[in-house]
Amino acid sequence: MTLLTAVLFYFGWASSDAESTALGLQDSLFHLSTSDYLLRSVQALFLPAWVVAGAALAAVGLHRWAADEPRRTAWAARRLRFAWLPPLALLAPYRLHPGLFDLLIPLSAIIGFLLTAYARTRPPPATPEASGTTGLTGTRRRHHQRVWALTVLISVLLLFWAVYAYAGVVGRGRAAETARSMSTKDPAVVVFSKYDLMIRGGGSCYFRVLEKGSAFGFRYSGLRLFHIAGDRVYVVPVRWSPGEGTVWVLEKSDSVRVEYVSGPAGRAEKCE
Template sequence: MAEASAQDPVTAGLHPGEGRPGGHRQTSTPQTDRDASADTQADTLADPEAGTAGGQDGSSRAISLLTSLVSQTAVLTALVFYFGWVSTRASFRYFHVDTSLLEFSLVDYMVRGVRLAYPSLLALGLVTFFCVYAHHLVLQHAATAPELVRQWGRGLGLTGIVAVCLGLAVVAALDSGSETEPPWGPLLMVVGFAAIAYGHSLGPQQSPVHGQLWRDTAIVLALLSLFATAASYAEILGRRTAEITLSELHDEPDVVIYSKEDIFPERTPGIKVVELARQKVAGDDAEPLYRYRITGLKMLIRSGSRCFLIPKDWRPKEGSVIILPSDASDLELRMEFRAPAR
């Protein structure tokens, strides 16, 4: 019986407990574990890109995020600089001064732009926040009610077209040639083009290339309208800043100039030029160090190598601005600042 069992061809190649009625099948052995590990390593070697796909996706997302941040920062920087330049030009044009004489740098214009546009930038940030939140809600509805989201897209597109037409009509109606124009027309165009771009992205796309071109064109037109809005608003703020500066001029220090020469041969209203008397020195008349004293001036701004002075009673349509070098040694004069007379 032992010999027959040893030579049984059915059970000769089986492990103990396999192939016998009532026996328990073993599911794992050291040999099978080594075989499975070898198969896993073989699969990894056969597809070396599988292990790096996750890392590449993470790098792509990081590069995309960095590109988006850089582009948004560039647009915001350009907008702030443009706002500062337009508002500064409007302020000093009120005083008949060209901005090229001010010698302002890029940082100067940006600082003035941020100072004036801070409330507007804060409002723009709040609007952007609510738009992002609304976009999140739209994405949630897109998964459950895609047809409803497409209808929203069509409605936004039509609303945007109406807003653009209204903006063009307002711009045409308010184009009176004045120095300051209300920003309502360009602002309506910004809202309109943005609604067209976003509504088109929600609607059905017949051609991806055509859809992308349409959307990009609307975004570019929205950005151009945004710069036009900033220009109109900056003009208004710049002129208002100049008017406030003029109204508060009496609180600024008085400027007194001592000069060896009469630097105002043509008398300007509001400016007094007094010739100083000779001084007695050891019984002889001696020439004073400065022969003339000029009063009635206020400092408008000191920029670069120039000082911009205006009379106390300066008027927008008839006043003049006196430009003197900040280094007065070449003109042999001295400039003093005194408390304003009450």
């Protein structure tokens, strides 16, 4: 459970960092909490979780198939003892597509090391596990434990590498989706303020409030909701893009009121 929580948190942070970088920002600007990182990782990890579950079921089935016939076990063990070598071949074309091979190399290496440990800890087919003296059996058991301990350690390190690579893919995908949906899906934002907040440019609208008795003197529209963290509201102008644009950070207070407008009519608002 501790390892799972660590992986979820790490994935949430890595994907948020990749998303922020793709948007030309920094993850630290949004003050995300531990819960935010965990929640952001759950949805994206559904597919990998199903893949891992399917691979585990396939491994169990193959083990039973090999264990039913000693010759099959011996044949598989001889060929899997060096299963950690083929993933090294992926290092040669790494520069052709670093983003892809950053994910393929650790995943294939994990599989290779697990298969190697499995092959090297199988008992000889012609010798039952219980045969021999007690000292010999204990020595073999300790050797197997060391092999699996080292394999698990290497696999965990490779797992974090794979998680970071996959998080980068997810984060960049989220950033692209954010850029596409800014003017079509995200709610429009209208800001009223007692003081001039100097929100200008990018298609944002600036008005003076002239109604008598109003507690606010300025109104801003042509904005889109970007993010909310506690009392902070992050807004961008309607023509914002990752390569060019400003993110304004507003803190809710008695002098600032933030309204959210949904629907096409609100998003189509123009400065008049």
